[in-house]
Amino acid sequence: MSLLEQFVEFIEQVPVGSARAMSDRVLSRCRELTGAEAGTVFILRRRGKLRWLEAMSSQNAVVPTRNESFKVPVDEGSIAGYVAASGRTVFIDDAYDIPADRPYRFNPSFDRLTGFRTRSILCFALFSAPSRIIGTVQLINRRGDLPGEPLNFLPDHVAMIAPVNLIVGRAIERADHLERMALKNEKLRQRNHELVQERRRVEALRAETEHAFMLSVGLLARASELHDADTGNHILRVNEYAWLLAGLAGQPKAFCDEIRYSAALHDVGKMSIDKAILHKKGRLDAAEFREMQRHTVYGYEILKASDRLLMAAEIAHCHHEQWTGQGYPRGLVGEAIPLSARIVAIADVYDALRSERPYKKGFGHAQSLEIMRNGDERIDPINHFDPALLRLFAEHHQEFAEIWDRLRDAPPMTTPV
Ligand SMILES: [Fe+2]
Numbered sequence: 001m002s003l004l005e006q007f008v009e010f011i012e013q014v015p016v017g018s019a020r021a022m023s024d025r026v027l028s029r030c031r032e033l034t035g036a037e038a039g040t041v042f043i044l045r046r047r048g049k050l051r052w053l054e055a056m057s058s059q060n061a062v063v064p065t066r067n068e069s070f071k072v073p074v075d076e077g078s079i080a081g082y083v084a085a086s087g088r089t090v091f092i093d094d095a096y097d098i099p100a101d102r103p104y105r106f107n108p109s110f111d112r113l114t115g116f117r118t119r120s121i122l123c124f125a126l127f128s129a130p131s132r133i134i135g136t137v138q139l140i141n142r143r144g145d146l147p148g149e150p151l152n153f154l155p156d157h158v159a160m161i162a163p164v165n166l167i168v169g170r171a172i173e174r175a176d177h178l179e180r181m182a183l184k185n186e187k188l189r190q191r192n193h194e195l196v197q198e199r200r201r202v203e204a205l206r207a208e209t210e211h212a213f214m215l216s217v218g219l220l221a222r223a224s225e226l227h228d229a230d231t232g233n234h235i236l237r238v239n240e241y242a243w244l245l246a247g248l249a250g251q252p253k254a255f256c257d258e259i260r261y262s263a264a265l266h267d268v269g270k271m272s273i274d275k276a277i278l279h280k281k282g283r284l285d286a287a288e289f290r291e292m293q294r295h296t297v298y299g300y301e302i303l304k305a306s307d308r309l310l311m312a313a314e315i316a317h318c319h320h321e322q323w324t325g326q327g328y329p330r331g332l333v334g335e336a337i338p339l340s341a342r343i344v345a346i347a348d349v350y351d352a353l354r355s356e357r358p359y360k361k362g363f364g365h366a367q368s369l370e371i372m373r374n375g376d377e378r379i380d381p382i383n384h385f386d387p388a389l390l391r392l393f394a395e396h397h398q399e400f401a402e403i404w405d406r407l408r409d410a411p412p413m414t415t416p417v
Contacts, residue, residue, distance in 0.1 A: 006029075018175055018179065019043075019056065019172055019175035019176035019178075019179045020056055020057065020179075022171060022172050022175045023041040023043070023056040023057040023172055024041075024057045024059075026041060026057075026137070026168050026172065027039050027040070027041045027057045027059055027137065028059065030137055030139060030161060031059065031061075031139065033157065033160055033161065034122065034139055034142055034153060034157045034160075035142050035143045035144070035151075036122070036139035036140055036141060036142055036143070036153075037060065037061045037062055037140060037141035037142075037143055037150065038058075038059060038060035038061065038062065038065075038116070038118075038139075038140040038141060039058075039059055039137065039138055039139040039140055040055050040057065040058045040059075040080070040137075040138045041055070041056050041057040041126075041135060041136075041137050041138075041172075042054060042055055042056065042072065042080050042084070042135045042136045042137075042138070043056045043134065043135040043172070043176060044074065044084055044133055044134055044135050044136075051074040051084075052071050052072065052073050052074055053071065053072040053073075053074060053080050053081065053084055053135065053136065054069055054070075054071055055069050055070050055071070055072075056069070056135070056176075060116065060140075062116055063114040063115065063116045064114070066110075076103040076104055077103075077104060077105065078104055078105070078107060079092070079104045079106065079121060079123050079138065080123055080136045080138050081104070082103060082104040083123045083124065083125050083136045083138075084125060084133055084135070084136050087125045087127075087131075087133055088125075089122070089123070089124040089125070089158050090104070090121065090122070090123045090124075091120075091121070091122055091152070091153055091154075091155075092106070092120060092121040092122075092123075093119070093120055093152045094119050094120070095108075095118040095119060095120075095121055096108070096118075096119075106118065106121075117141075118140050118141065119140075119141055119149070119150045120140070120141055120142050120150050120151065120152045120153055121138065121139070121140055121153070122138075122139045122142070122153035122157060122158070123136055123137070123138040123139070124136065124137055124158055124161070124165075126165060126168060126169040126172065127165055127166055127169045128166065128169040128170045128172075128173040129166070129170075130166075134169050134172065134173045134176075135169075135172070137161075139153065139157075142157075213308060214261060217261050217262075217264070217265065217309075217312075218261075218264070220265060220268060221235045221264035221265050221268065222235070223271065224265070224267055224268040224269075224270055224271045225267070227270060227271045227275070227278070228267060228270045228278055232355075232409030232410075233407045233408070233409055234351055234352075234355060235263075235264035236264065236407050237347075237351050237403055237404060237407045238263045238264060238266065238344065238347045238348055238351055239259075239260050239261060239263045239264045240260070240403045240407065241263075241346070241347035241350060241351065241400055241403055242259045242260065242262075242263035242340075242343050242344050242347045243256050243257075243259060243260040243263075244396070244399055244400065244403065245343045245346060245347060245389060245392060245393060246259050246340075246343055248392045248396055249339070249343070249388075249389060249392060251339075255340075258311045258340075259311060259315075259340050259343065259344075261312075262309070262311040262312035262315055262340065263312075263315060263340075263343075263344045263347060265299070265303060265309070265312040265315070265316060266299070266312075266315050266316055266319045266344050266348060267295060267299065267316070268299045268302055268303065268312075268316055269294070269295035269296060269297065269298030269299025269300070269301075269302060269316055270295045270298075270299075271298075271302075272294075272295065272298035272302075273291065273292060273294070273295050273298070274291070277291055277292055278292075293320070293328045293329060294329065296316060296317050296318070296319070296320055296328065296329045297317065297329050299313070299316025299317065300313050300314075300316050300317035302316075303316055311340050314338040314340055314341060315338070315340050315341045315344045317329070317341070318330075318332065318337050318338050318341030319341045319344045319345050319348060320345070321337040321341060321345075322345075322383050322384045322385075323337070323342070323382075323383060323384060323385055323386055323387070324382070324383045326383055327384075334386075337386075342385070342386040342389055343389060345384065345385060345386075346372075346385055346386075346389055346390065346393050349372070349379060349384070349385075350368060350372060350393070350400055351404070353367075353368035353371055353372070354368050354404050355409075365397070365400075365401040365404065369394070369397050372385075372390070372393065372394070372397075373390075373394055
């Protein structure tokens with residue numbers, strides 16, 4: 001079997017992607033062929049303009065070699081660095097007696113550390129293509145047949161290895177590439193796993209925060225209701241009517257979701273109104289009436305501080321504005337009134353009609369629908385409501401009735417006689 005065939009055979013036996021196993025076998029075979037006591041295979045690494053050699057395999061038949069990889073810069077200062085930079089083959093008869101005209105120098109630190117004596121050196125470049133160096137092979141101390149001083153390496157040794165240089169170089173480069181890709185993939189997989197975990201943690205935290213936010217909004221709405229008068233599920237129903245009507249009006253999901261919790265806060269400003277005015281039995285005088293109307297402004301002031309409550313703030317501010325401009329506090333007209341507030345105005349009035357209040361009984365759905373469409377002594381739908389929204393309400397009135405039925409207040413407890 002020819003040398004070339006032997007190399008090809010052992011390269012095929014090495015597992016794909018096992019660059020170190022391959023370089024170990026290449027080094028062993030080079031040492032066998034030349035009779036070298038020791039040697040190192042370096043792989044050339046690149047990052048941008050930076051280039052360095054990384055020891056991939058080190059063998060020494062005399063003293064133990066260091067297991068960890070070490071690096072050598074690609075420059076003319078070291079023997080391997082010079083070979084990697086120039087592509088030239090270097091023969092040295094005695095590492096401690098390198099002629100002064102050579103640019104490189106021998107680094108004796110390994111010898112000092114181990115007591116090993118480096119003498120002859122053969123260092124040549126490994127190629128994966130005629131002008132592409134992928135590393136170097138450094139062989140040390142050619143042993144002769146008889147014990148004694150090491151022999152020098154000869155050009156014949158290089159000539160022996162030269163025919164397989166490209167094959168070996170390509171195989172190591174491919175295996176190294178696959179190995180590094182696998183390592184990179186593993187790192188990416190690990191990073192991806194960490195990101196998924198991190199995303200889950202953030203999601204859980206977000207859900208927790210959202211829950212706390214919704215709870216706070218609900219409690220604030222309930223507190224404002226209790227300050228005014230306990231109107232049972234009024235605020236929950238207004239949320240649901242508003243959500244339904246926003247959807248019927250073709251609003252996106254984000255808008256519908258937001259109005260579903262914001263609507264309940266429409267009267268939060270009543271917490272700032274004196275209870276003497278809020279609960280006064282008789283008619284309010286002009287000053288009291290003006291103060292009562294200011295619950296819209298107070299509500300806006302309370303809610304505007306939070307980005308998450310900006311829709312709630314505009315609803316609180318504008319839910320008593322009227323389509324033709326006769327509402328309060330600013331007398332806005334038509335579409336100058338925020339859509340969310342126009343929606344809540346319809347939801348709030350429908351529910352108020354259905355509900356029992358100290359000054360009125362609760363109306364049935366049919367009577368409430370009639371008032372919403374045609375008005376009564378208190379409600380003038382043409383002036384009060386956005387006509388397009390009112391039309392949607394009238395077309396889908398049964399769905400509003402269903403919300404009322406689903407969330408209707410429990411009847412008052414009666415004492416058994
Ligand atoms: Fe109000």
